[in-house]
Amino acid sequence: MQSFEPLISSSPKLNSSDTAWLLVATALVLLMTPALGFFYGGLVRKKNALNTMMMSVCALGFVGLAWALLGYSLAFGPGNAWIGDLSMALLRNVGLEPQGTIPHLLFFAFQGTFAIITAALISGAIVERMRFRPYLAFLTLWGVFVYAPLAHWVWGGGWLAKLGALDFAGGTVVHINAAAAALVAALLLKPRKDYARQAILPHNVPFTLLGAGLLWFGWFGFNGGSALAANSIAALAFVNTMLAPIATLVVWTLLDLSRTGRATAVGAATAIVVGLVAVTPAAGFVSPISAILLGAFAALPSYFALLWRARTRVDDSLDVVAAHGVGGTVGALLTGVLAQKSWNGVGDGLLFGNPRQLLVQAIGVAATIALSAAGTFAIVKLLAAFGQIRATARDEGLGLDVTQHGEEAYSRGEGAILVLPDLGTPRELPHPAAPPALLRGEAP
Amino acid sequence: MKLVVAIVRPEKLSDVLESLFRAEVRGLTLHRVQGHGGETDRVETYRGTTVKMELSDKVRLEIGVSDHFVEPTVNAILRAARTGEVGDGKIFVLPVEKVYRIRTGEEDQAAVTPIEELAPI
Numbered sequence: 001m002q003s004f005e006p007l008i009s010s011s012p013k014l015n016s017s018d019t020a021w022l023l024v025a026t027a028l029v030l031l032m033t034p035a036l037g038f039f040y041g042g043l044v045r046k047k048n049a050l051n052t053m054m055m056s057v058c059a060l061g062f063v064g065l066a067w068a069l070l071g072y073s074l075a076f077g078p079g080n081a082w083i084g085d086l087s088m089a090l091l092r093n094v095g096l097e098p099q100g101t102i103p104h105l106l107f108f109a110f111q112g113t114f115a116i117i118t119a120a121l122i123s124g125a126i127v128e129r130m131r132f133r134p135y136l137a138f139l140t141l142w143g144v145f146v147y148a149p150l151a152h153w154v155w156g157g158g159w160l161a162k163l164g165a166l167d168f169a170g171g172t173v174v175h176i177n178a179a180a181a182a183l184v185a186a187l188l189l190k191p192r193k194d195y196a197r198q199a200i201l202p203h204n205v206p207f208t209l210l211g212a213g214l215l216w217f218g219w220f221g222f223n224g225g226s227a228l229a230a231n232s233i234a235a236l237a238f239v240n241t242m243l244a245p246i247a248t249l250v251v252w253t254l255l256d257l258s259r260t261g262r263a264t265a266v267g268a269a270t271a272i273v274v275g276l277v278a279v280t281p282a283a284g285f286v287s288p289i290s291a292i293l294l295g296a297f298a299a300l301p302s303y304f305a306l307l308w309r310a311r312t313r314v315d316d317s318l319d320v321v322a323a324h325g326v327g328g329t330v331g332a333l334l335t336g337v338l339a340q341k342s343w344n345g346v347g348d349g350l351l352f353g354n355p356r357q358l359l360v361q362a363i364g365v366a367a368t369i370a371l372s373a374a375g376t377f378a379i380v381k382l383l384a385a386f387g388q389i390r391a392t393a394r395d396e397g398l399g400l401d402v403t404q405h406g407e408e409a410y411s412r413g414e415g416a417i418l419v420l421p422d423l424g425t426p427r428e429l430p431h432p433a434a435p436p437a438l439l440r441g442e443a444p
Numbered sequence: 445m446k447l448v449v450a451i452v453r454p455e456k457l458s459d460v461l462e463s464l465f466r467a468e469v470r471g472l473t474l475h476r477v478q479g480h481g482g483e484t485d486r487v488e489t490y491r492g493t494t495v496k497m498e499l500s501d502k503v504r505l506e507i508g509v510s511d512h513f514v515e516p517t518v519n520a521i522l523r524a525a526r527t528g529e530v531g532d533g534k535i536f537v538l539p540v541e542k543v544y545r546i547r548t549g550e551e552d553q554a555a556v557t558p559i560e561e562l563a564p565i
Contacts, residue, residue, distance in 0.1 A: 397455035415499025
């Protein structure tokens with residue numbers, strides 16, 4: 001989304017190739033949210049599997065709706081340098097007219113999938129302990145009042161866009177944003193009652209690998225689609241999305257092998273995500289060999305951040321900060337180092353004679369953390385004023401699947417007594433004309 | 445010798461094990477079981493199907509102890525497994541006719557007395 005100008009200056013001509021690619025890319029990015037549910041769901045205990053997956057799945061609904069009704073307009077309405085306006089609220093003025101070379105409506109939907117997954121990413125820091133109703137309220141408010149303004153700053157013609165911050169597909173807007181929110185939410189919610197007292201182990205590592213695989217698949221739409229066209233920049237972003245995680249996976253596995261002598265599956269799944277996060281801001285700006293370097297380097301800070309975090313009292317349960325915050329920051333800063341005008345046609349980084357770009361990138365990172373942390377703090381405090389946001393110790397012990405959702409992920413069905421619906425007598429049914437024999441299922 | 449059979453909540457198992465180890469109870473067996481102990485039924489809904497779950501997951505511990513160890517064992521479990529709500533479980537103490545330790549052929553009291561020095565692993 002490097003050169004998006006809201007509602008103006010776009011050549012008023014649809015391109016069917018661009019439209020076709022963005023149609024596919026939108027579906028790919030939407031798939032990433034249930035994929036994240038699998039990634040996170042596998043990492044928690046059996047008794048919280050559904051709750052954790054629902055935290056992602058419900059983002060599809062609640063953030064998606066908030067985006068359509070209000071968020072999109074606040075992000076991409078003309079407005080001022082800080083926030084959009086209400087000119088496109090309730091989807092007014094979002095029609096089939098060209099936005100760049102694709103229909104405006106499709107641009108709206110593509111952007112919506114980004115808002116959804118960003119909010120869902122935060123859930124990894126607060127699993128296994130938050131009541132579900134305040135969680136839904138949090139998601140919705142966060143999508144509108146934190147994500148939308150930041151998207152406006154970077155992509156909607158706001159002040160970071162004017163400053164020249166390079167963020168191809170959302171290193172700041174999506175990943176650093178979600179990670180800063182995750183850290184604040186985890187600190188305000190306090191650690192799980194069993195944290196640092198008992199071993200809390202993943203209940204289904206194959207789910208986590210499945211989620212990582214589907215995330216990678218969807219990420220081709222996330223980064224490749226962010227060119228907003230089916231052109232050579234899309235191809236560059238697409239291939240870099242393949243190369244960077246490849247390098248991260250290799251370095252991560254070698255780190256695992258040298259530290260413990262064993263390559264772990266949870267480590268491999270994490271490595272894939274870290275590589276994808278790191279290449280997100282850089283995808284369409286750096287050369288393929290730079291993407292490999294970037295992916296390889298990104299493994300190191302995240303790997304050691306994970307190890308360090310687990311020894312602290314910060315219960316960022318599924319390490320959103322280490323994967324998305326650290327990985328996103330490394331990616332955003334390295335974009336300012338490795339960007340190459342001969343590949344992207346937009347701008348150079350430090351290595352190619354433009355040291356100022358690195359400074360601009362650092363400002364983008366800092367501004368993102370500031371907005372996200374402050375906004376998240378305000379929303380969580382507001383919700384806490386309205387009622388208990390944390391599950392009771394009893395519910396936490398029993399697991400949130402049963403206590404929040406009334407379902408179990410792996411029910412055996414033993415001892416389940418069917419509660420038959422009370423159909424009442426035939427006279428009370430809404431079809432008085434039908435003879436009672438028919439209602440009882442007998443032949444007339 | 446007695447056999448202490450305890451049925452406890454799965455979410456209290458870690459606490460119970462920790463408490464037993466603190467009381468120096470070394471040998472035990474556990475099973476994952478389901479049962480009903482007068483708790484309120486849990487209602488679950490799957491699409492149009494609503495069910496009352498009459499059985500709850502529990503953990504059943506079996507601990508063979510010598511007579512003077514019965515009270516510390518029972519107290520350790522009572523302390524750790526209690527939440528105060530219906531469904532905390534039961535402890536049964538049963539008489540045992542004979543015990544053999546398979547490795548050495550020791551019988552009775554000797555068979556349930558923990559060995560002092562553990563062999564190096």
